[in-house]
Amino acid sequence: MRLPDVLRHSWVLAAKDLRVEFRSRTAILSAVVFVILAFVVFNFGRDPTAVPNVALAPSILWVTFTLAAILALNRAFHLELENHALDGLLLAPIDRSSIYLGKLIANLVFVATFELIGVPLLMLFFNVRLLPYLAPLVLLIALATIGFVAVGTLFSAMTVRTRFAELLLPVLLLPFMILPLSWGVQATVRLLAGRPLSEIAGWLNMLAVYDIVFVALALLLFPATVSE
Amino acid sequence: MLRTGRWITAIALVLLAGVYVRALLYTPVEASQGLAQKIFYLHVPAAIWAETAMILVGLASVVYLFTKDPRLDRFAASSAEVGTVFCAIVLTSGPIWGKPIWGTWWTWDARLTLTLFLFLIYVAYLLLRSAVMDPATRARFAAVLGICGMCEVPFIHLSVYMFPTLHPMPIILQPGRPKLPGSMLTTWLLSLGVFTLLYVGFVVQRYALSYLHEQLEAVGGEVGHA
Numbered sequence: 279m280r281l282p283d284v285l286r287h288s289w290v291l292a293a294k295d296l297r298v299e300f301r302s303r304t305a306i307l308s309a310v311v312f313v314i315l316a317f318v319v320f321n322f323g324r325d326p327t328a329v330p331n332v333a334l335a336p337s338i339l340w341v342t343f344t345l346a347a348i349l350a351l352n353r354a355f356h357l358e359l360e361n362h363a364l365d366g367l368l369l370a371p372i373d374r375s376s377i378y379l380g381k382l383i384a385n386l387v388f389v390a391t392f393e394l395i396g397v398p399l400l401m402l403f404f405n406v407r408l409l410p411y412l413a414p415l416v417l418l419i420a421l422a423t424i425g426f427v428a429v430g431t432l433f434s435a436m437t438v439r440t441r442f443a444e445l446l447l448p449v450l451l452l453p454f455m456i457l458p459l460s461w462g463v464q465a466t467v468r469l470l471a472g473r474p475l476s477e478i479a480g481w482l483n484m485l486a487v488y489d490i491v492f493v494a495l496a497l498l499l500f501p502a503t504v505s506e
Numbered sequence: 507m508l509r510t511g512r513w514i515t516a517i518a519l520v521l522l523a524g525v526y527v528r529a530l531l532y533t534p535v536e537a538s539q540g541l542a543q544k545i546f547y548l549h550v551p552a553a554i555w556a557e558t559a560m561i562l563v564g565l566a567s568v569v570y571l572f573t574k575d576p577r578l579d580r581f582a583a584s585s586a587e588v589g590t591v592f593c594a595i596v597l598t599s600g601p602i603w604g605k606p607i608w609g610t611w612w613t614w615d616a617r618l619t620l621t622l623f624l625f626l627i628y629v630a631y632l633l634l635r636s637a638v639m640d641p642a643t644r645a646r647f648a649a650v651l652g653i654c655g656m657c658e659v660p661f662i663h664l665s666v667y668m669f670p671t672l673h674p675m676p677i678i679l680q681p682g683r684p685k686l687p688g689s690m691l692t693t694w695l696l697s698l699g700v701f702t703l704l705y706v707g708f709v710v711q712r713y714a715l716s717y718l719h720e721q722l723e724a725v726g727g728e729v730g731h732a
Contacts, residue, residue: 429654436647440637449633450651453626457661488661495657499650502571 284379287372291380296387298357305353309346309392316342317396317403331404336466339400340459343419344426346396347389348448348455351430354381355438368504378500382431382493389423411469414478418469421485422462425492426455432496435503454492461485508718511711518703525697533693545603547694551701552595553621557659559589559705560624563631564656567649576720579645582652583635584712588705590628596621620662627655641720 299306320338358364367377397415401408408415430451437447465481529547536543563582570578600618601611612618631651638644686694 432650432654436634436650437637439643440634440647442637446633446637450630453623453630454654454658456623457658457665460665484661484664491657491661492654495654499571499653502646502650505646 287376288379292383295384374501422458508714515707547697556592567652588708593625
């Protein structure tokens with residue numbers, strides 16, 4: 279199958295998922311509420327006189343986003359289980375990797391939506407100055423998100439058809455998420471401390487390589503997770 | 507085959523005792539660390555095999571996805587289980603050394619944390635296997651996770667160099683000549699050989715067991731899931 283076709287099919291698929299999402303809005307609202315609640319929990323889970331906000335902000339940001347992403351990823355293939363919609367998708371005369379790509383795009387849009395709401399909320403709740411570092415921070419979050427959503431989309435295609443899907447996905451995914459998460463935290467700590475950009479270039483490079491490797495790997499491996 | 511595996515394991519265990527006799531009686535005591543350094547002969551070979559086992563799981567999984575040969579899946583499952591055990595050896599022997607030398611059982615040091623990751627990837631792999639009932643699906647899913655696990659290992663290694671670390675730097679697997687006296691190197695190499703034998707012995711046994719398991723499942727016997 280030609281590349282333009284794959285891209286077109288995956289876009290159709292992603293658009294379908296996002297349309298379902300947009301019309302019900304339950305999942306995205308729940309994810310946003312989850313992000314807010316996680317911030318609140320973090321606020322009460324520390325001693326504000328001992329730990330300054332700026333020291334804690336990177337951890338709060340990354341831990342909240344990874345946990346919320348896991349919840350979002352569980353949903354991706356769950357949609358297709360009802361009425362055997364997945365079988366219909368697999369019967370469609372399209373390349374299997376375009377199914378993966380479609381799901382990946384939909385998941386990325388979904389996760390980006392609550393991240394977009396989460397960053398200003400973090401600034402508001404914890405009174406940290408993110409605006410001067412916004413461009414590199416957005417790049418950092420985007421790179422890390424692509425990495426773990428790519429792996430997560432692949433794994434959720436498997437776990438959704440096992441017993442204890444909701445529990446198994448985090449167990450499989452977290453060991454793969456901790457690396458981008460730790461790089462993200464390290465880089466964010468340096469950004470917020472006002473260090474020069476050259477200091478975080480190493481982490482950005484690692485994240486970019488991680489993304490390329492795992493997106494390529496997931497595209498190759500996805501057909502094995504759905505073939506019967 | 508099960509019997510061959512048992513024999514190899516038994517021989518390896520006897521040799522392991524031999525390595526420790528040599529390490530304790532005939533190998534010089536390290537000047538700054540004293541007797542605690544003896545754990546190095548156990549810790550490093552186990553760590554090498556814990557990682558190699560993951561890479562073998564990944565390679566077997568790649569070939570499995572092309573050939574769909576159930577023997578490769580059985581091998582990957584066996585290698586993963588043995589790798590888990592070796593990882594557990596690394597994670598237990600490390601703190602025993604760390605307590606007298608660093609003064610703490612555990613620190614969130616890069617290398618320790620990353621060995622823990624490897625262990626968690628193994629555990630995830632075994633959990634995924636136990637959560638899927640259909641053997642063909644189980645093999646495919648496990649292969650996908652095995653390949654991802656293998657690809658994660660180089661990132662873990664690169665990451666070690668990016669974090670500040672307390673852990674001793676490699677003294678054998680490094681550019682240039684090994685930085686330790688000849689008699690220590692000999693003991694270590696013997697230990698590595700013994701661990702290789704142990705790995706082979708365990709994997710052969712586990713492989714034979716899962717083969718029997720499948721046979722039993724095929725005739726409709728009631729067994730727990732592998």
